[in-house]
Amino acid sequence: MSLLMHTLHVDLQERSYPVYIGRDVLSDPQLLARHVSGPQVVVVSNDTVAPLYMDKLRTALGERSLLTEVILPDGEAYKTLDTLASIFDQVMAAGHNRTTTFVALGGGVVGDITGFAAACYQRGVNFVQVPTTLLAQVDSSVGGKTAVNHPMGKNMIGAFYQPRAVLIDTNSLQTLPRRELAAGLAEVIKYGLICDEPFYRWLQEQLPKLLAREEAALAEAIERSCANKAQVVAADEREGGLRAILNLGHTFGHAIETRQGYGQWLHGEAVAVGMLLAVELSARRGLVPAAEVAALRELLLAAGLPVQPPPDMSPEIFIELMGRDKKVVDGRLRLILLAALGEACIVDDVTPGELQALLT
Numbered sequence: 001m002s003l004l005m006h007t008l009h010v011d012l013q014e015r016s017y018p019v020y021i022g023r024d025v026l027s028d029p030q031l032l033a034r035h036v037s038g039p040q041v042v043v044v045s046n047d048t049v050a051p052l053y054m055d056k057l058r059t060a061l062g063e064r065s066l067l068t069e070v071i072l073p074d075g076e077a078y079k080t081l082d083t084l085a086s087i088f089d090q091v092m093a094a095g096h097n098r099t100t101t102f103v104a105l106g107g108g109v110v111g112d113i114t115g116f117a118a119a120c121y122q123r124g125v126n127f128v129q130v131p132t133t134l135l136a137q138v139d140s141s142v143g144g145k146t147a148v149n150h151p152m153g154k155n156m157i158g159a160f161y162q163p164r165a166v167l168i169d170t171n172s173l174q175t176l177p178r179r180e181l182a183a184g185l186a187e188v189i190k191y192g193l194i195c196d197e198p199f200y201r202w203l204q205e206q207l208p209k210l211l212a213r214e215e216a217a218l219a220e221a222i223e224r225s226c227a228n229k230a231q232v233v234a235a236d237e238r239e240g241g242l243r244a245i246l247n248l249g250h251t252f253g254h255a256i257e258t259r260q261g262y263g264q265w266l267h268g269e270a271v272a273v274g275m276l277l278a279v280e281l282s283a284r285r286g287l288v289p290a291a292e293v294a295a296l297r298e299l300l301l302a303a304g305l306p307v308q309p310p311p312d313m314s315p316e317i318f319i320e321l322m323g324r325d326k327k328v329v330d331g332r333l334r335l336i337l338l339a340a341l342g343e344a345c346i347v348d349d350v351t352p353g354e355l356q357a358l359l360t
C-alpha cells in the first residue's frame with residue numbers, strides 16, 4: 001500500500017492528467033492499473049535506476065501479456081536519436097501495437113526520451129511518467145516537453161506530448177546522490193522566485209529538512225512546485241508566452257552547460273548560477289532589493305549549489321552562447337527577470353553593455 005500525500009491535476013482539457021505524490025506510489029498496483037490499463041507495457045529505464053526500482057514496478061504492474069523492459073545506458077550523453085532508434089528497435093521486435101503504454105522510470109533523461117518515443121511510436125501511444133530524481137519530479141515529468149539532444153543543440157528534436165499520469169514516489173529520493181538532490185532543489189527554488197513568494201520564504205526555513213530528506217517536507221516541496229508548474233502549463237501549454245518564465249536562469253545556465261560539455265555541470269547547478277545572475281540583473285534594474293540577491297546566494301550555497309560560473313567563462317563567451325538560445329526571437333535575446341520577488345517578467349531589452357557589466 002502506498003501513502004498518497006497529494007494529488008494534483010494538470011488541467012489541459014482532454015489532455016488533463018493527475019500527478020500523484022506519496023511514499024511507494026511507484027509500487028502501488030491500483031494506481032498503476034488505473035493508468036496503465038492495457039495488456040502491453042514498455043518500461044524504459046537506465047542501468048542505474050532499473051536495479052533499484054524495476055522489480056518493484058514490475059511486481060506492481062502484475063501479469064501483462066507483453067512486458068518489455070528497455071534499459072538504457074545512464075547519462076545525458078545517451079539522450080540521442082541513436083538511443084531513440086534503439087528503443088523503437090526493441091519495442092518493434094517485441095511486437096507492441098498501438099494499445100501499448102510506455103512507462104518512463106528514471107530521471108529527466110529517461111523521461112524526456114521515453115516521452116518522445118511514446119509521441120512517435122505508431123503516431124502516439126499512452127505514456128506514464130514515474131520520475132525518480134527531484135528535478136524530474138518537480139519539473140521535467142510535468143508539462144509534456146519531450147526531446148532528445150542533437151550534436152548542435154540540447155533538446156532540439158522533440159514534441160509536446162503529455163503523459164496520462166505522473167507517479168511521484170518520494171521514497172525514491174532516498175537513494176538519490178546528494179549532488180542530484182541539490183540540483184533538483186535549484187528548480188524548487190525557481191518556483192518560489194518566479195511565482196510563489198510564500199513558498200520561497202517556506203524554503204528558506206525548511207531547507208534543512210529537505211536536505212535531511214524528511215518525507216513530509218519533500219512531499220510538500222514537490223506538491224507546491226508541481227502545483228505552480230501545472231498552473232503555468234495550463235495557461236500556456238506550448239510556450240506561446242508565459243511558460244517561458246519557467247526558464248528563469250536557464251539562458252545563462254544553458255550557456256554554462258554548452259561550454260562545459262553536458263554532464264560536467266548538472267542542469268540544476270547551471271540553473272542555480274543562472275538564477276542568481278538573473279536576480280542580480282533584476283536588482284541592478286531596481287526591480288528587487290539588493291538584499292534579496294545576497295539572500296538567494298545564501299540559500300543556494302546552503303543547498304549545496306554553485307553560485308559562480310566556471311572560471312573560464314568570460315562575458316564574451318557567455319554572450320556568444322546566450323545568443324544561440326531558443327528564446328532569441330528576430331535577433332533579440334529574451335530573458336526572464338523578476339519584477340518582484342515571486343513574480344517573473346519577460347524582457348527583451350537587455351543591452352550587451354548590461355550583460356557585460358553583470359558578467360564581468
Ligand code: NAD
Binds near residue numbers: 048109
Ligand atoms: P538524470 O535523468 O540524468 O538523472 C540524474 C542521475 O540520477 C542519473 O545518473 C540517474 O541514473 C540517477 N538516478 C535517477 N533516479 C535515481 C534514484 N532514485 N536513485 C539513485 N540514482 C538515481 O538527470 P535529471 O536531473 O533527472 O534530468 C535532467 C534532464 O532533464 C536533462 O536532459 C534536461 O534537459 C531534462 N529536463 C527536461 C525538462 C522538461 O520539461 N522536459 C525540464 C528540466 C530538465
Ligand code: GLY
Binds near residue numbers: 140143145243247
Ligand atoms: N522546464 C521548462 C518547461 O517545462 O517549460
